[in-house]
Amino acid sequence: MLILERQKSSQLLYYQALLRRIYEHDVEYEDFHKQLLSLEAGHSGEQRTDREFIDIALTHPHTLLYNLELLNAQGTSHQIDSILVTPNFLLILEIKNMNGTLFYNATHHEFGRIRHNGQVDIFSDPFAQSHRHQTVLERLLHHWGFMLPVMYVVVVANSNVRFDQSLQHYPILQLSGLRLYIERLFEKYSIEYVNTTELEKLSTYLLSTLHRPAVKRFVAPERLQKGVLCAKCQFTEVMVYVNRTWYCPKCGERNKKAVHQALHDYRLLISDRITNKEFRDFVGIESMQVASKILSRLGYEKIGDKRGRVYIISEDCL
Ligand SMILES: [Zn+2]
The missing domain is CATH 1.10.10 (Arc Repressor Mutant, subunit A)
Structure with missing residues (x-):
């Protein structure tokens, strides 16, 4: 059962419009272009994961929520790529679409990728980010009276990727391993904490917290065609x-x-x-x-x- 259909994020829509309008000689053209490519890669990784879920065809009752943007008590926005809600647990999916060799240094919260040509790129820490989402959702669930375990996993929707040893003990996997990962979670969390009616109620609650912040328009109109x-x-x-x-x-x-x-x-x-x-x-x-x-x-x-x-x-x- 899919509740919230995945749409392009407001940020992706903004950058697509920006690249139609910004002049090629603009000093920031290249940066904007790179940002757009990265957002488009992210979106296609998310779509690939959505298709995988259709293939997995979970037999347990469940709902899938996409691109859920929540506000925490401090007013900070949390954008969650996907959430799988089941009677046994709630799973946050942080989806990445990157190739190369991925590595992680937990002490410095350094998550990076070594490209095939040796170039190193550093990204924001997906585990710290997912952990923040987890905390917010745990609080919300507690507030609504649901005692469901909340977990997270980082899914890499690109088969051209290797995981360095440093990632061995972290919840990160290739998209092709998602089915088995979820099956194991059902084995581990075999107790159903909510019934089907409550599951729907919880999904409705989650959707009701939906927050769609408008993207800041940060380029002056004079720079646009x-x-x-x-x-x-x-x-x-x-x-x-x-x-x-x-x-x-x-x-x-x-x-x-x-x-x-x-x-x-x-x-x-x-x-x-x-x-x-x-x-x-x-x-x-x-x-x-x-x-x-x-x-x-x-x-x-x-x-x-x-x-x-x-x-x-x-x-x-x-
Ligand atoms: Zn024409």
Whole structure:
């Protein structure tokens, strides 16, 4: 039973929009590009793990929650890749998509990877991170009156990986070993602490704590390419509005809906609210009436009247 479907994280959506809009000559272009690649790799690792769960086809009643973002009592956000909730235990999955040889130095909380070419990369400590998630969830469960054991495991969704000896005693494994790992957990924790009804109640409680913090928009709008961009030209060409449609002068593409992508980017990168003037400035239309017609056809919620009118770009504007 899958409850919360995995969607792209708000951070991944932000970086995808950013890379469509940031100029290639921008001083931070390369850094943003690297960050996007890493987020995309993470997302595909998570999707691979989701598919593995379908293959595993657990016979025990369970729910799987994806990308759960919780707030602890101190207001710090906890983003958890996956949680498997069963009557016997709750398992936090921290998913990594990396290749090379992984190593760990517990004293210094140093988790790293030696690439095939010898280059060493250091990452934040996934065990310390998972342990923080575990503590938060234990407190929540205790608060709700559930006595379920909470555990965590780091799953590496990449078969091109080796684990160094230093990781021998830590809960980390390859995705292909997940099935056996879960089977062993059921053997070890054979007592059912909750029944099916309580299991559903617990999953609902967890979902009710869901917190989706908005990603901080940290790049000034002046650094971003304006306009309705042509998807066929990999968002490198600005389209013009001719005969009630968007037209790409480079490839000849005509697409009435191309403006949706532009507003999706505007919402992620600049603001979820837009006035007629801001819209004209962003998409390159001079006529206030034409802009007004396009905006009203989009059916967004409106606040205010006439000149002071603000449109709220909906989350599903694509
Ligand atoms: Zn084009």
